[in-house]
Amino acid sequence: MGRNEEAYTALDRLRNPKPQSELNKQRVGMELSEIYFSHETGLGPERVSFRELVKEWFCARVKGIARTPHRRIHPLSFSVFLHTMYQCTGINFIMLSLPSLAESDEALSDPLVIALVFSFVRLCATPMYMLIFRKLGQRRTLFFGGLVVSSCHFLTAIVGMAVGLTHEEFVVNRVQLVFMALLLxxxxxxxxxxxxxxxxxxxxTATRSRDIGISAGVHWLWAVFASVYTPYLIEIEWVRRSAIFLLFAFLSLGSCLFAYYFVPETSRLFLEYIEVIIQESDPRVTREWKPSDTFGWRRDPRTEVKHCRVPRVRKRWTSLRE
Incomplete structure (x- = not known):
């Protein structure tokens, strides 16, 4: 900002190539004000230090984040917890324990065969997300996905308990491998x-790269932790067969609760509105949320725009109400 007159002249020439009425000129000023406020909203709060982040985790006040009646969470904290909940689905343990479980099966004793089979499973599963996302949205995809993953963990644990009740260990191994492939x-x-x-x-916008970097670091930190404890767990028969899957079943239920209470519905939203929806709306009702006004709904001294209301944006954000 700062070169407001030049910006107004350029935008007016772009929108009105011929002399227009005062109303059209006012609309140009409103649009310029909207651009400024959307940029200001995208910058978001000031940087949050690690010390302030720890304070926020203990429900302390964070600089730049106002306390509201709803329980909300800073985007950086949200990203860290979301990656933690993702690790609670047990995906890393499954990937690391597959070779040891498949050793008893001669058909899958080759590590290359195991890697190819389960890589093909993941390859086929990823495009399914695009179809599910279009139907359910981000929030419901996480919630129902966590429920199904938890159910699959329970079934895998039940099958593992059958090892001590039957002599058909070969069949039990095959069934567990099928369920683990389904989990993937x-x-x-x-x-x-x-x-x-x-x-x-x-x-x-101002802190996106730092927040993503920290949350990705937490993701790989949990992956390293999983690679450390997995070799010890798979040495214990009853833990490898059933106990660990029961644990991840309950952790997956916790991931469902996190998705229900904290994850907002961000599909079909501009990035500026995502910043607003985190600050103003309860995540449980964000699917029905739509803005009552735009960022230009106030006087902007930089662009000399009067206090005026601009058209509301529809829920699907595809057009403006006349």
Missing amino acids: FLVASSWAPAVWIITGEIPC
Whole structure:
């Protein structure tokens, strides 16, 4: 900003190539004001230090974030917790424990065969996310995806308990491998792509790169932690067969609750409106949210625009109300 007169002249020449009425000139000023306020909203709050971030996790006041009746969370904290909930689905443990489980099956004892089979499963699952996202949106995709993943973990644990009740260990291994492949398919078609998309949309423009970098670092930190504890867990038969899947079943239910209470519906929204919806709306009702006005709904001293109301934007953001 700063060169407001030149910006107004350029926008007026673009919108009105011929002399127009005063009303059209006022609309140009309103549009310039809208551009300024959307840019200002996109910048978002000031940078949040790690010390302030820890304070926020303990419900303390964070600089630049006002306290409101609704329980809200800073975008950086939200991104970190979302990646943590993604790891609670048990995806890393499944990927690391597959070779040891498949060793008892001669047909899948080759690590290359295992890698090819389950890579093909993930490859086929990822395009399914685009279809699910169009029907359900981000929020419902995470919620229902977590429910189905939790159910699949429970079934895998039940099958693992059958090892001590039957001598058909070969059959049990095959059934568990099928359920684990189904788990990979479910996570790859719901949580895996949605988490990275949402964490890229939630942060404000001024801090997006830093927030995404920190949340991605937390993601890989959990992956390293999983690679450390997995070799010890798979050495214990009852843990490898059933106990760990029961644990991840309950953790997946926790991921569902996190998606229900904290994840807003960001599909079909501009990035500026995502910043507004985090500050103003309860995530549980964001699917029905639509703005009552635009960013230019006030006087802008930089562009000398009068206090005036601009048309509301429809829910699907495709056109303006006349």
